[in-house]
Amino acid sequence: MHRLTLAQANAMIEAAFAKGAEMGLKPLTATIHDPGGHLIACQRQDNASTLRVRLAAGKAAGALALGVSSRTVGEMALDRPHFIASIDSMDFGGMVPAAGGVIVLDEAGVIVGAIGVTGDTSDNDEACALAAIAAVGLRPAN
Amino acid sequence: MHRLTLAQANAMIEAAFAKGAEMGLKPLTATIHDPGGHLIACQRQDNASTLRVRLAAGKAAGALALGVSSRTVGEMALDRPHFIASIDSMDFGGMVPAAGGVIVLDEAGVIVGAIGVTGDTSDNDEACALAAIAAVGLRPAN
Amino acid sequence: MHRLTLAQANAMIEAAFAKGAEMGLKPLTATIHDPGGHLIACQRQDNASTLRVRLAAGKAAGALALGVSSRTVGEMALDRPHFIASIDSMDFGGMVPAAGGVIVLDEAGVIVGAIGVTGDTSDNDEACALAAIAAVGLRPAN
Amino acid sequence: MHRLTLAQANAMIEAAFAKGAEMGLKPLTATIHDPGGHLIACQRQDNASTLRVRLAAGKAAGALALGVSSRTVGEMALDRPHFIASIDSMDFGGMVPAAGGVIVLDEAGVIVGAIGVTGDTSDNDEACALAAIAAVGLRPAN
Numbered sequence: 041m042h043r044l045t046l047a048q049a050n051a052m053i054e055a056a057f058a059k060g061a062e063m064g065l066k067p068l069t070a071t072i073h074d075p076g077g078h079l080i081a082c083q084r085q086d087n088a089s090t091l092r093v094r095l096a097a098g099k100a101a102g103a104l105a106l107g108v109s110s111r112t113v114g115e116m117a118l119d120r121p122h123f124i125a126s127i128d129s130m131d132f133g134g135m136v137p138a139a140g141g142v143i144v145l146d147e148a149g150v151i152v153g154a155i156g157v158t159g160d161t162s163d164n165d166e167a168c169a170l171a172a173i174a175a176v177g178l179r180p181a182n
Numbered sequence: 183m184h185r186l187t188l189a190q191a192n193a194m195i196e197a198a199f200a201k202g203a204e205m206g207l208k209p210l211t212a213t214i215h216d217p218g219g220h221l222i223a224c225q226r227q228d229n230a231s232t233l234r235v236r237l238a239a240g241k242a243a244g245a246l247a248l249g250v251s252s253r254t255v256g257e258m259a260l261d262r263p264h265f266i267a268s269i270d271s272m273d274f275g276g277m278v279p280a281a282g283g284v285i286v287l288d289e290a291g292v293i294v295g296a297i298g299v300t301g302d303t304s305d306n307d308e309a310c311a312l313a314a315i316a317a318v319g320l321r322p323a324n
Numbered sequence: 325m326h327r328l329t330l331a332q333a334n335a336m337i338e339a340a341f342a343k344g345a346e347m348g349l350k351p352l353t354a355t356i357h358d359p360g361g362h363l364i365a366c367q368r369q370d371n372a373s374t375l376r377v378r379l380a381a382g383k384a385a386g387a388l389a390l391g392v393s394s395r396t397v398g399e400m401a402l403d404r405p406h407f408i409a410s411i412d413s414m415d416f417g418g419m420v421p422a423a424g425g426v427i428v429l430d431e432a433g434v435i436v437g438a439i440g441v442t443g444d445t446s447d448n449d450e451a452c453a454l455a456a457i458a459a460v461g462l463r464p465a466n
Numbered sequence: 467m468h469r470l471t472l473a474q475a476n477a478m479i480e481a482a483f484a485k486g487a488e489m490g491l492k493p494l495t496a497t498i499h500d501p502g503g504h505l506i507a508c509q510r511q512d513n514a515s516t517l518r519v520r521l522a523a524g525k526a527a528g529a530l531a532l533g534v535s536s537r538t539v540g541e542m543a544l545d546r547p548h549f550i551a552s553i554d555s556m557d558f559g560g561m562v563p564a565a566g567g568v569i570v571l572d573e574a575g576v577i578v579g580a581i582g583v584t585g586d587t588s589d590n591d592e593a594c595a596l597a598a599i600a601a602v603g604l605r606p607a608n
Contacts, residue, residue: 045512079519081509086471089249090218093505094272117264124264134272137264183501183577184468187370217467218502221377225365228329235363293467373533374502378556401548408548418556421548 043074044144044153048176049081055175056157056168057085068159068168069096075151077101085159092158098134099141099165100156102127108182110141110156111166140165143181144173152178185216186286186295190318191223197317198299198310199227210301210310211238217293219243227301234300240276241283241307242298244269251324252283252298253308282307285323286315293323327358328428328437332460333365339459340441340452341369352443352452353380359435361385369443376442382418383425383449384440386411393466394425394440395450424449427465428457435465469500470570470579474602475507481601482583482594483511494585494594495522501577503527511585518584524560525567525591526582528553535608536567536582537592566591569607570599577607 044052049072056070067085069092074080077100084092099110105127106113117124117137128135139162143154155172157165173180186194191214198212209227211234216222219242226234241252247269248255259266259279270277281304288294297314299307315322328336333356340354351369353376358364361384368376383394389411390397401408401421412419423446427438439456441449457464470478475498482496493511495518500506503526510518525536531553532539543550543563554561565588572578581598583591599606 046509050509074516076516078516079508079510081507082505083472083476083507084505089247090467090500090502090504091247091269091272095269098268098272114264117268121264125267128268128271134268136268138262183374185501188367192367216374216502217469218374218500218504220374220502221366221368223365223367224363225330225334226363232358232360232362373531375531375553375556379553382552382556398548401552405548409551412552412555418552420552422546 042150042152044072044080046080051176052155052172053081053083056155056172059168059171060160063164063167065160065164065168068157069093070168070172071096071100071156073097073100073104073154075104075153077104080153088159094134095136095158096140096156098136098156099138099158100154102135102137103141103143104154105135107143109139109143109180110136111139113137114139138162140169142166142169142173144178145181146178151181183216184292184294186214186222188222193318194297194314195223195225198297198314201310201313202302205306205309207302207306207310210299211235212314213238213242213298215239215242215246215296217246217295219246222295230301236276237278237300238282238298240278240298241280241300242296244277244279245283245285246296247277251281251285252278253281255279256281280304282311284308284311284315286320287323288320294320326434326436328356328364330364335460336439336456337365337367340439340456343452343455344444347448347451349444349448349452352441353377354452354456355380355384355440357381357384357388357438359388359437361388364437372443378418379420379442380424380440382420382440383422383442384438386419386421387425387427388438389419391427393423393427393464394420395423397421398423422446424453426450426453426457428462429465430462436462467500468576468578470498470506472506477602478581478598479507479509482581482598485594485597486586489590489593491586491590491594494583495519496594496598497522497526497582499523499526499530499580501530501579503530506579514585520560521562521584522566522582524562524582525564525584526580528561528563529567529569530580531561535565535569535606536562537565539563540565564588566595568592568595568599570604571607572604578604
């Protein structure tokens with residue numbers, strides 16, 4: 041599979057946490073996924089609550105599942121709640137319709153994975169996700 | 183695991199029920215959980231309905247999952263219904279977004295478990311949960 | 325519902341643990357259920373592992389589901405594995421096909437609930453369950 | 467929650483992978499869990515297959531669920547296949563009955579989490595898990 045390397049994944053998490061520290065955010069959790077939504081790496085900071093890895097993963101995997109950011113999934117959930125609810129019950133790990141899950145593209149525009157961040161406000165979570173992608177020279181999908 | 187002992191758990195349930203009797207509440211159910219959300223003890227009073235243990239547990243486990251009281255989870259559910267609904271479908275036992283689930287800290291501020299109470303109004307349920315925590319000399323998170 | 329009272333349930337757990345202490349068993353967990361399989365009370369002793377309440381409950385609820393002891397469910401699982409596997413996947417909380425789950429009858433032979441015990445060998449678990457039933461003057465089904 | 471810190475978790479994964487490189491093993495995946503079975507960190511090496519995080523997590527979470535190593539869970543599965551199968555269907559993330567999942571104790575003997583490793587033979591996976599625990603000055607249960 042054409043995907044983020046583990047080295048890239050670890051660097052992205054480090055960059056997301058550095059952004060969180062710079063912004064003074066609450067304890068964060070970040071997950072990095074391959075294009076199929078499967079975890080490559082995750083880290084949950086001390087004092088982050090028990091479900092945080094699943095929340096971050098639900099943002100990222102949901103983004104990959106629908107091909108948009110989890111911010112857009114959140115907007116779709118407001119517009120068409122039954123549609124998103126129906127997808128959420130498909131057993132692929134759960135979808136979290138809130139900003140912080142972003143698809144990652146390589147230079148050629150090919151999907152190489154996704155990142156999910158949770159712990160602070162959704163907007164701040166997404167800022168850390170975007171910082172993580174930029175830190176390894178890649179770019180987010182729309 | 184560093185957690186509430188069974189003796190503490192039983193004393194907490196006894197105190198919750200004593201508070202309920204003092205306040206003249208309906209039949210109560212109380213659940214005590216370790217920091218990972220797993221049950222240590224529960225008691226459902228006579229004439230309490232069949233799902234009550236799961237309701238109390240859903241308050242407590244949801245609190246631990248997100249790191250806030252179930253009262254706050256309830257407020258989040260009003261603000262962002264789809265976000266909370268998406269978490270609820272993750273198979274960790276179910277989340278109940280209503281007051282009555284409270285995280286328990288030891289003297290050092292470390293999470294040692296949680297309590298969930300259900301049966302009367304959410305406000306009254308929470309009053310019993312807080313009385314239970316105070317009865318064993320511990321304190322609620324937040 | 326005609327069921328064990330909470331006072332009976334608590335006395336049964338106390339008796340099960342007393343039997344375990346007398347026999348020198350490992351940390352035990354006991355669950356008491358109403359005739360519909362729903363929890364009335366449970367207690368997990370210190371140092372018992374995280375899933376123990378669900379294991380005990382799976383013995384008792386499985387016994388009620390099929391109308392036999394969980395020892396018999398275990399024998400059925402050896403004889404007809406696909407039959408028991410098919411039931412287990414029905415979403416009623418899970419069935420544990422091993423001795424330690426026993427249906428409880430009142431003087432008139434009416435089902436008033438069930439008890440599940442786990443923590444030591446299945447045979448020892450069942451001995452504690454039977455001691456608990458005897459301690460409150462009731463009797464096991466078959 | 468009294469648990470492995472993220473710094474310890476990352477150091478353990480690094481040590482597990484160093485052991486794997488020293489032994490010339492296939493691509494490995496390692497997961498680190500808190501005492502309740504929830505993920506703290508994970509890393510899946512390049513070319514490891516898609517389900518590997520869930521496999522490693524199923525070893526570690528199964529160990530915590532039953533209070534024994536996943537090697538012992540594997541032996542139980544040979545002796546009593548229906549018992550282990552019944553537990554596996556309880557929705558706590560899945561149990562993998564094969565060596566490589568080990569409970570981690572602190573100096574005082576308190577459970578602070580667990581590690582799961584997968585990718586090579588179960589024996590080699592377990593060797594890496596044990597090396598990881600030793601690398602941070604902690605010790606395995608049993």
